[in-house]
Amino acid sequence: MIWMGKIKTVEIIVRGDIIEKNIILTFAEKLKTSRLRADFTSSIAVPPFLMAVEKSYPSIAVLYGTVDLEDLFQFKALVEETCREESCSIVSFKEL
Numbered sequence: 001m002i003w004m005g006k007i008k009t010v011e012i013i014v015r016g017d018i019i020e021k022n023i024i025l026t027f028a029e030k031l032k033t034s035r036l037r038a039d040f041t042s043s044i045a046v047p048p049f050l051m052a053v054e055k056s057y058p059s060i061a062v063l064y065g066t067v068d069l070e071d072l073f074q075f076k077a078l079v080e081e082t083c084r085e086e087s088c089s090i091v092s093f094k095e096l
Contacts, residue, residue, distance in 0.1 A: 009066055
């Protein structure tokens with residue numbers, strides 16, 4: 001990946017069935033085919049798994065993305081589209 005322009009770091013917190021629906025992989029595949037100049041890391045917090053599945057407790061994912069400033073709005077739109085399709089919600093989207 002070749003970076004051009006100014007790089008922004010963003011923090012995205014997503015809530016939903018992150019592991020059950022494999023949302024992080026879905027987002028990564030969309031990002032790869034989008035040709036946006038961006039990448040991300042993620043950490044996922046899951047409540048006790050058996051209880052979470054039984055009582056439908058959502059998990060939380062924190063994504064830290066590095067995005068070319070020119071692609072920032074498209075990157076955010078891609079996150080929003082993925083969350084809408086996967087029935088999860090964006091708790092916050094912050095530029096750091």
